[in-house]
Amino acid sequence: MLTVTSPAPEADSDFVLVRRFAAPRELVWRAWTDPAMLARWMGPAGCAATVEHHDLRTGGHTLIRMEMGEMTLRARLGWRDVEPPALLAYEHSAGDADGNVVRMPFDGDWPLRLMTVVEFHDEGAATRLELRWWPIDASDAEAAYFAGQHDSMQQGWGGSFDKLDRVLAR
Numbered sequence: 001m002l003t004v005t006s007p008a009p010e011a012d013s014d015f016v017l018v019r020r021f022a023a024p025r026e027l028v029w030r031a032w033t034d035p036a037m038l039a040r041w042m043g044p045a046g047c048a049a050t051v052e053h054h055d056l057r058t059g060g061h062t063l064i065r066m067e068m069g070e071m072t073l074r075a076r077l078g079w080r081d082v083e084p085p086a087l088l089a090y091e092h093s094a095g096d097a098d099g100n101v102v103r104m105p106f107d108g109d110w111p112l113r114l115m116t117v118v119e120f121h122d123e124g125a126a127t128r129l130e131l132r133w134w135p136i137d138a139s140d141a142e143a144a145y146f147a148g149q150h151d152s153m154q155q156g157w158g159g160s161f162d163k164l165d166r167v168l169a170r
Contacts, residue, residue, distance in 0.1 A: 013147035015133040019161050023168040025120050028127040029085035041167045045159035063099045088118045109145040111135035
């Protein structure tokens with residue numbers, strides 16, 4: 001049984017995405033945890049990623065620079081739970097070059113921090129991945145904004161997972 005010691009969702013507006021990958025769980029796990037593999041797929045379509053810092057352990061963090069045309073963003077993943085090869089739980093936020101949590105440079109009330117829980121389920125030669133995402137300590141306006149962005153999140157994560165499919169096929 002998996003134990004997630006991360007905060008529970010604060011509202012019924014979780015973003016949930018389930019995807020089946022035609023690759024064994026250990027390989028899908030490695031694609032999420034090996035910096036070289038992670039850089040090849042993380043970020044939406046059209047994004048080039050570089051892992052600038054990687055400390056995969058409870059209490060550690062990973063910093064990923066994402067280049068999208070003229071825009072550069074950094075994703076900061078603050079690891080809460082790491083249970084190979086079944087569970088990753090992390091605080092997802094924007095980061096600066098030093099790995100500090102910063103606000104996303106988007107319009108609107110995007111939450112400062114999001115909880116991300118990724119479960120990897122073995123299905124023989126395939127893997128079912130379940131991703132849950134929800135705001136942490138968000139204002140009412142931030143929670144409402146997040147809830148209204150599910151279609152956009154579906155496209156963003158969908159583009160990332162399409163790239164992950166190609167990485168796993170190699």
